[in-house]
Amino acid sequence: MELFFSQDIHDGRIRLDPEESAHCIRVLRHRPGDEISVIDGRGNLYRCELDLADAKGAEGRVTAMTPGFGAHPYHLTMAVCPTKNIDRFEWFVEKATEIGVDVISPVIGERSERKVLKTDRLRRLTLSAAKQSLKGTVPQVAEPQSVRDFIAGAPAEALKLICYCFDDVERTPVTAALQPGSGRPVCILIGPEGDFSPEEAALARANGWIPVQLGPSRLRTETAALTAVTAVYLSTV
Amino acid sequence: MELFFSQDIHDGRIRLDPEESAHCIRVLRHRPGDEISVIDGRGNLYRCELDLADAKGAEGRVTAMTPGFGAHPYHLTMAVCPTKNIDRFEWFVEKATEIGVDVISPVIGERSERKVLKTDRLRRLTLSAAKQSLKGTVPQVAEPQSVRDFIAGAPAEALKLICYCFDDVERTPVTAALQPGSGRPVCILIGPEGDFSPEEAALARANGWIPVQLGPSRLRTETAALTAVTAVYLSTV
Numbered sequence: 001m002e003l004f005f006s007q008d009i010h011d012g013r014i015r016l017d018p019e020e021s022a023h024c025i026r027v028l029r030h031r032p033g034d035e036i037s038v039i040d041g042r043g044n045l046y047r048c049e050l051d052l053a054d055a056k057g058a059e060g061r062v063t064a065m066t067p068g069f070g071a072h073p074y075h076l077t078m079a080v081c082p083t084k085n086i087d088r089f090e091w092f093v094e095k096a097t098e099i100g101v102d103v104i105s106p107v108i109g110e111r112s113e114r115k116v117l118k119t120d121r122l123r124r125l126t127l128s129a130a131k132q133s134l135k136g137t138v139p140q141v142a143e144p145q146s147v148r149d150f151i152a153g154a155p156a157e158a159l160k161l162i163c164y165c166f167d168d169v170e171r172t173p174v175t176a177a178l179q180p181g182s183g184r185p186v187c188i189l190i191g192p193e194g195d196f197s198p199e200e201a202a203l204a205r206a207n208g209w210i211p212v213q214l215g216p217s218r219l220r221t222e223t224a225a226l227t228a229v230t231a232v233y234l235s236t237v
Numbered sequence: 238m239e240l241f242f243s244q245d246i247h248d249g250r251i252r253l254d255p256e257e258s259a260h261c262i263r264v265l266r267h268r269p270g271d272e273i274s275v276i277d278g279r280g281n282l283y284r285c286e287l288d289l290a291d292a293k294g295a296e297g298r299v300t301a302m303t304p305g306f307g308a309h310p311y312h313l314t315m316a317v318c319p320t321k322n323i324d325r326f327e328w329f330v331e332k333a334t335e336i337g338v339d340v341i342s343p344v345i346g347e348r349s350e351r352k353v354l355k356t357d358r359l360r361r362l363t364l365s366a367a368k369q370s371l372k373g374t375v376p377q378v379a380e381p382q383s384v385r386d387f388i389a390g391a392p393a394e395a396l397k398l399i400c401y402c403f404d405d406v407e408r409t410p411v412t413a414a415l416q417p418g419s420g421r422p423v424c425i426l427i428g429p430e431g432d433f434s435p436e437e438a439a440l441a442r443a444n445g446w447i448p449v450q451l452g453p454s455r456l457r458t459e460t461a462a463l464t465a466v467t468a469v470y471l472s473t474v
Contacts, residue, residue, distance in 0.1 A: 072453065091328070099464065100454050133455045173474045215474035216309065217337050218370050227336065230467040237410045237452035 002028065003045075003131040004038045005138075009062070014038050014048045016058045025055040035063065039131065041138035045069035069136030072100035073236045075185040077158070079105040079150050080225045081192035084113040092222040093122050096229045097129035097139050105142040107150045111194035117144050147189070147196065151204045154187050160209040162189040163224060164196045169205070171213040174228060180235040188232070190225040239265065240282075240368040241275045242375075249299045251275050251285045258295040261287075272300065276368065278375035282306035306373030309337035310473045312422040314395070316342040316387050317462045318429035321350040329459040330359050333466045334366035334376050342379040344387045348431035354381050384426070384433065388441045391424050397446040399426040400461060401433045406442070408450040411465060417472040425469070427462040 004024055008015040016024055016038075024030050032053050038046045045066040052059035078101050082089045093104055104126070106117050122141045130138040145153075154160050161177055178186070189196075189204065196204075205211060214227050241261055245252040253261055253275075261267050269290050275283045282303040289296035315338050319326045330341055341363070343354050359378045367375040382390075391397050398414055415423070426433075426441065433441075442448060451464050 070453075070455070095460055095463075098454065098456060098460050133457075135454075175471050175474055213474075215470060216307075217335065217372075217470065218307070219335060220370075223332055223335050226332075226463075227467055227471070230464055231471055233452060233454065234412050234464070234468055234471065237412055237450075 001037055001134060003134065004036055005041060005127060005131060006038050007040055009040055009046065012062045014046060014060055014062060018056050021058040022055050024058050025053050030058070036060065039069065039136045039138075041127070041130070041136075043068055043071060043137045045136045066136070070134050071137060072233065074100075074180070074232055075102050076100070076229065076232050077103040077105060077185065077187045078190070078225060078229060079107045079187060080190040081109045081112045081147070081221060082106050082114045082117045082144070083221050084193060086114070088220065088222040090122065090125055092225050093125050093141075094129045095226050097126050097135070098133040099226075099229050099233050101139050101229055102137070103140045103142060105150060106144040107147045107189070108144055109147040109192045109200060110197040112192040113194070119143060147200050148203060150189070151200070151207050151209065154207070155185065158185045158187045160187045160189075160204075160207075161212045162196070162201065162204045162209040163212055163214055163228060164191055164201055166195065166198070166201070168198060168201060169211055171211040174212040174214055174231045175235065177210050177212045178232060178235045186232055188228045190221060190228065193221055238274055238371060240371065241273055242278060242364060242368060243275050244277055246277055246283065246299070251283060251297055251299060253295045255293050259292050261295050262290050262292040267295070273297065276306065276373045276375075278364070278367070278373075280305055280308060280374045282373045303373070307371050308374060309470065311337075311417070311469055313338050313466065313469050314340040314342060314422065314424045315427070315462060315466060316344045316424060317427040318346045318349045318384070318458060319343050319351045319354045319381070320458050321430060323351070325457065325459040327359065327362055329462050330362050330378075331366045332463050334363050334372070335370040336463075336466050336470050338376050338466055339374070340377045340379060342387060343381040344384045344426070345381055346384040346429045346437060347434040349429040350431070356380060384437050385440060387426070388437070388444050388446065391444070392422065395422045395424045397424045397426075397441075397444075398449045399433070399438065399441045399446040400449055400451055400465060401428055401438055403432065403435070403438070405435060405438060406448055408448040411449045411451055411468045412472070414447050414449045415469060415472045423469055425465045427458060427465065430458055
């Protein structure tokens with residue numbers, strides 16, 4: 001199934017932007033009367049009968065709507081320090097979207113080698129990955145912020161887990177820390193190649209974050225992050 | 238920690254092959270008297286004091302040996318149909334090695350678009366990934382065989398799980414099918430982009446394979462395979 005994306009949906013009509021229109025009309029050669037599938041990125045799938053096959057602005061009429069299309073039974077925010085090699089972070093963003101994540105929040109730690117990050121490219125990645133894996137919701141990509149700001153600003157009701165590798169305190173296995181079925185949103189914090197600083201870890205604990213560990217294997221930042229997403233996903237399977 | 242690889246270990250002496258020797262002596266400029274760390278790919282880590290700093294065949298004396306270095310508490314064979322885009326399969330091989338797998342067995346299904354695969358490049362990938370993630374054991378990469386041959390030839394004592402997407406029978410969630418602590422080796426079979434054929438799935442069931450599912454998300458072949466590896470890994474964390 002080929003999915004298109006639009007947020008220009010009013011009064012039972014859908015309009016595709018120029019990029020989506022060109023793909024729909026010029027590349028896939030859809031014609032008036034054809035039915036296409038459109039996601040709004042907010043969870044809804046629409047069936048749409050094209051009546052205006054304009055390669056700059058295709059339009060059609062909504063014939064059916066499915067809420068919660070491709071939804072997962074949890075709410076997960078992944079706060080991850082971007083890797084020095086950006087390809088690895090982009091790989092995480094694509095795979096996390098495919099498995100199921102709600103918010104990707106790039107965070108900059110004291111030991112982060114990468115301090116800046118362009119989020120527009122990441123947003124294009126989440127959109128294409130959501131379409132490819134048939135999800136109505138496109139994960140939100142937040143603007144980068146410091147680890148300290150993220151720790152302090154995380155919602156009080158969330159289950160907050162921080163993954164790091166040093167043994168300052170007993171760390172719970174991530175699978176034991178999760179509370180599937182509790183309905184609590186989950187925030188998981190993953191550090192940079194050089195790990196969090198002891199001060200960042202202490203600040204997190206002081207703010208109600210639970211130190212967790214991802215097992216004995218020495219995982220790269222992006223692998224640790226995807227392993228955490230998979231742990232949350234599998235806990236509800 | 239920089240790891241070297243050698244299987245030329247006799248009478249308390251280690252010899253590096255020309256490639257490893259060049260990296261050790263020419264690139265890293267190790268000199269006689271330096272201590273280096275060497276894995277044999279079979280689980281052992283050696284500390285080795287260099288006495289011959291030859292860039293074509295460096296040699297040294299074993300000063301310490303650690304068995305089970307970076308080992309995981311399970312034995313996992315992943316039989317996966319190679320993806321049409323080989324980069325995606327190579328990505329799986331790298332990440333699976335990093336998380337923890339013992340045998341990677343490429344299998345060709347009736348619906349596989351890719352029927353041939355070069356394994357020498359995959360073996361180089363597993364070696365570099367094992368060194369990077371500090372594991373003494375390098376996963377074995379088997380030669381490709383047909384799905385049917387793999388199904389019939391899998392060891393009787395193993396816990397055999399097959400992942401597919403059609404609903405011919407009730408499929409157990411992978412997390413419920415695993416038996417952590419049982420000590421049974423695990424074999425997991427992952428199909429091609431076009432999934433297994435109903436005949437392959439029926440043959441597997443007839444041979445004692447348990448049909449499992451990896452949850453609601455629509456996962457690419459390589460993502461499904463890594464999710465299965467992560468499920469086994471996390472079940473022992």
